Amino acid sequence: MKTYLDCYPCFLRQALSASRRAGVGEARQLAVLRRVLDTLKSLPPGATPPEVAHQVHRMVRAESGVADPYRQAKEESTRQALAIYPRLKALVEQADDPLDTAIRLSIAGNIIDFGARESYDLWETVERVLHQPYALDDREKLREALSQADHLLYLGDNAGETVFDRLLIEVLPLPVIYAVKGGPVLNDATLEDALAAGLDEVATLIDTGADAAGTILSLCSDSFREAYEAAPLIIAKGQGNYETLSEAGPKVFCLLQVKCEVIARDLGVPVGSIVVKQSTRA
């Protein structure tokens, strides 16, 4: 997905929010904003939002000297999600269709996204998403693909959301490789966040090799790209993965909540929608 003009204000907002999370004063916040203004003036044509955000959040880390501004937020998100894990697990176990409920819960967990918003009500979101009609619904194609694949690459998104992903992986009928980010960006999960969520107990953990949101293959490590190419089926969580993989071909299924107007417009659905969407080919 291309970067829309509406993304410009959002990058500034993210830069400011990340700078404040990094604890720097107003003079440094302004210095970060000025660097972001320069970046926005010279965006390469066709850059996806995560490619721009990659530069923006690198600047915040460089200017603040803080390697992981969202570390505290990520740990808190994981704690909150683990606290309700038993209730969520019971929902799956008692469901008529555990796979369907687990898919919904994994999408519900996608609300934990500090790139799109600063706050959310986690349990309210769970209750909503459990009963919400899908705005785009390729679940049957996903089920079909799950029945045929010998393994699955699961592209994670945010810390805390990892716990919801674990619930889905626990009911998936095939071995799963779970990929986290290779370094901090926004509140995206890195290896320690995946471990804190217990994902090592249910999947093989790898990382993208990149400190970028979504999956920008050109920035990823060779070993990640090999795993990506070898995967017969990929679940890609969240807006960042949709933004980078919406045209990555039919082995990719994007599972997400639509949390901003730009994604809503690109998908042709309202903000607040839940989506399971098989990617097209560019």
Next chain:
Amino acid sequence: MKTYLDCYPCFLRQALSASRRAGVGEARQLAVLRRVLDTLKSLPPGATPPEVAHQVHRMVRAESGVADPYRQAKEESTRQALAIYPRLKALVEQADDPLDTAIRLSIAGNIIDFGARESYDLWETVERVLHQPYALDDREKLREALSQADHLLYLGDNAGETVFDRLLIEVLPLPVIYAVKGGPVLNDATLEDALAAGLDEVATLIDTGADAAGTILSLCSDSFREAYEAAPLIIAKGQGNYETLSEAGPKVFCLLQVKCEVIARDLGVPVGSIVVKQSTRA
């Protein structure tokens, strides 16, 4: 009030929204955004948000060739407000304290602000503001000042809000000079918007001489500045006037709804608050 860093993304958002209202295509929208990025990189220290917005909206008008991008929105706002004017008038006439109700209605009308938000529910706002406690409440000082002044300068804000201002002016016990903007900026009322609201029937109309939101005295005409200096009492409507006159001294009373986090922080009250605040001295 100074320009906060949180205003930066908001200026980009406003520029984009105004460009689209002007009907220009994406290439020109991008050209506007790039000019705004340059402007934001070199803000003079201490600039108020309306001073920055003044440059931003001039760029939109220059780049689009559209003299008044909000013309249609302003006319529609006035029509909507006039449609409920009889109901609002009845509320004032039936009130135990007509002045108090009219002040509340004038603040309710301040929701019609396309700088802060793209949409609102007008009647819902009226019903809310009629009963909402004030977050800051200098109404008694305002009443006292009204009883002593021989006339009043009323600094208007947005088209449509003008109709709500008219209701207040109709119960004020002294002659009123009503000031609109000297040229188009955002959905701020200009002379034709005031006339469409019938304000010429209840007040002497003047304009600021400036196509800027709020009241930036250095940009205003000599004749406006004379009226400003001569006024024993000033009612200043909306966020823009608060941003430019919050330290203009005790003859100024700011009446507004708090519609963004920046104003909320500056005033120390929550978003959604209603406020009557006597200005301090710088």
